[in-house]
Amino acid sequence: MNEITLSWQRNFLNNYGTPSLKLVSGKGVWVKDSNSNRYLDFLGGIAVSALGHSHKNIVKAIKKQSKTILHTSNLYQNQPSLDLAEKLRSLTKREAKIFFCNSGAEANEAALKLTRLANKNTTISLSNSFHGRTMGALSLTGQKSKQIGFEPLLENINFVEPNDLNDLAEKSKSGIGSIFFEPIQGEGGVVDLNYSFLQELENTAKNHKAFLVADEVQTGIGRCGYWFLSEAMNIEPDVIVLAKGLAGGLPIGAIMVFGELQNTFNPGTHGSTFGGNPLSCAVALAVLQTIEEQNLLENVRLRGEQLVRNLQIHPQVEKISGAGLLRGIHLSEPKAKNVVEKSQNNGLLVNAVNDFIIRLAPPLIVNEYEIDLACQKLVTAIEQA
Ligand SMILES: Cc1ncc(COP(=O)(O)O)c(C=O)c1O
Structure with missing residues (x-):
């Protein structure tokens, strides 16, 4: 074992194991490791680095906000959180109110507390889902392997098989208070819902x-x-839970709340010290403005189609799930972990959600050339593995 590995293991709890690469810098869709090797980052910090690395608009927003004010607490108003809330509200067709926090798990906790306060009946969640690692979010997570050892978890949560209408009818027979779902199950293997x-x-x-x-x-x-x-699929949820890419790499979580639930929280019912902090909010606003100005939603759709076209013809690719730039490459053999290793050796970062499925979630700014190059590297890795 080398000294770098030893020092990692001396310092950290073992919940992530020991990563094999140390990343030191990034620009656009590319990152560099501590040995100056370059990689195409097609995982994007697990669907977080929406604008890639070191995007000038993010750098500018961080500089400007850090020179102005970093923290106010929620005892005082701050302009960046107000601007971000206004911007998020303008992106949906319906009237929303917002709560900010710092991560996806926390945002799901907020959604769970909100819905439970309004309706105490059973919560439905989906088998194979992932909603986070805190106790409430973990209770909603339909994966026994993640829950094991942490019982007792929250009661009154029933799990329905994804895409199983009979199971849904059966499990909701005796009355329900809320339903949690991911429009595509990400951590569960990029599973599409019909x-x-x-x-x-x-x-x-x-x-x-x-x-x-x-x-x-x-x-x-x-x-x-x-x-x-959900909105693109014509579904109107009462709550939309957000995090990951919203601030392009700074910690943030949010819930957007519609309709009568907006009246459920009162002063003191819920809170977060760092939620709505000016720095994360200023950066998130820069991310949203950049996505809009650079027409990145269209780029995501086009690049996603290109990716599917390139990879679906390969004989070892059984199917490609997901949408836009969240994709699951389903292999015909259980060698996804090997493919990840070979890809890394070829200068491409991707991850395996299980033995058969590779997940791709590159930055939304990825261009045509980078998609073609990443697909070539991935095909080589599939053939080497
Ligand atoms: C759909 C979904 N919800 C919640 C979470 C938890 O987010 P976080 O890790 O920021 O707590 C994740 C993380 O992967 C996720 O994919």
Whole structure:
């Protein structure tokens, strides 16, 4: 074991294992490691680095805001959070109110507390889902492997098989208070939900006067070619949960709340010291403005189609799931982890969500040349693995 590995292990708890690469800098879609090797970053910090690395608009926003004011607490108003909330509200067709926090798990906690305060009946979540690692978000997460050892978790949560209308009908028979879903299950393997199933989630929530929560932590803010994938699919959730790419790499989470739920929280019911901090909000605003000015939603749709065209013809690729620039490459053999290693050796960063599926989530700014190059590197890796 070399000294770098030893010093990592001496310092950190083992929940991430020991990463094999140390990244030291990045520019656009490219990152460099501590040995000056360059990689195309097709994971984007797990769907976070929406504008790639060192984007000039993000650098400018950080510089400007850090010279102005970094923290105010929520005892005082701050302009960047107000500007960001206004901007987010302008991106949906319906009237929204916002709560800011710092991560996806926290945003789901807020959504869970909000919906539980308004309706105490059972919560429906989906098997194979991922909503975060805090106890509430973990209770919503439909993966036993993530929950094991942490019981007792929250009660009154029932899991429905994705795309199974009968299971949904069965599990909601005795009354429900809320339904949580990801429009595409990201961590679960980039699993697509059928349009008819999504519609039935919405109908079921309406019929039971329950609240529908779309966890768009991974699918939102342009990742799938639309500001919000649920809206693009004509679904109207009561809450949209956001995080990851919203501030392009700074910590942020948010819930956008529609309709009667807007009246549920009162002063003192919920809060977060850093939620709505001026720095993350100023940067998030710069991210949203850049996506708009550079027409990146269209870029995401076009580059996503290009990626599918390039890879779907390969005999070892069974199918490609996802939308826009959130894609799951399903291999015909269980060698995804090997493919990740070979890709890394070829200068491409991707990840394996399980033994068969490679996840791609490159920055939204990725260009035509970079897509072709990444696909070539991935095909080489698939053939080497
Ligand atoms: C859909 C979804 N929800 C919630 C989370 C949790 O976000 P965080 O890691 O920021 O707490 C994730 C993270 O991968 C996610 O993909």
